[in-house]
Amino acid sequence: MTFPALNPTSRQFSPGDWPVKTYKAQSGAEVRILYGNRRTEMKLELTYDNITDTQANQFLTHFDSVLGTFQTFVLSSAAKIGWGSTASSIDVSTGANWRYASEPQITAIRPGISSVRVNLIGVL
């Protein structure tokens, strides 16, 4: 099952980093070792305010279909809507995919209307 194709109300993206380990000597000299050639651990927080319960349920269904935080998936283009630059800049790097960092948070607003917050993390 694909990630729900809904336009988020807000989006917060953190680009992650390359797998670097830093060693610091007593003299203050720093040595950095690069352990990989791909950026990882991108973080994406998507908020969907005041959507219908049917739409909110799509996230629960999707969360089930990917076995919670276990499997990875590809984001829908709707999740990146409104970004005026290269779409891939706010997506996972090549070779990586998204998985849920935590379970979707659903807040009931009024009968039939809910808000959903989704936290994703990019992994290789």
Next chain:
Amino acid sequence: MAKVFTGRDGRLLLDGVDQVKVTNWTLTGNLETLETTSLGDYQRSYTSGVQEFNGSATLLYYTDDADRNDAATVLKKILRTGSVSDTDTVDMRLRLVEGSVNRDVRLSAFITSVNLNASVGEVSSAQISFQATGALTSVTL
């Protein structure tokens, strides 16, 4: 036939009793709106939230020859020695009369504030505020 309503056409009924000495009433209806604007939109959009109804009225503190006091019923909803419970709502009908036709908004409400006053040279009156609970019982505007 055209009709302009004035204060003379106004009535306030509390628990089915027409209050004789009412000088004014107001009713306010509010609809909360929930924003549904999403990324990529250029105009804000909304969906309906929950409704709310509240208002106020002024009743003269007055006793007639039969010792009847219109204001006492609502005043005692708050001015009392005991506590207020969920059953202490009043059935309110805010009415505009057009001949034999009554244009009503009927609701169940809590009296949320009472302001009873006595001033030199003025008739004592009580200003009350009310907060409706639940949906309007009926509307025949």
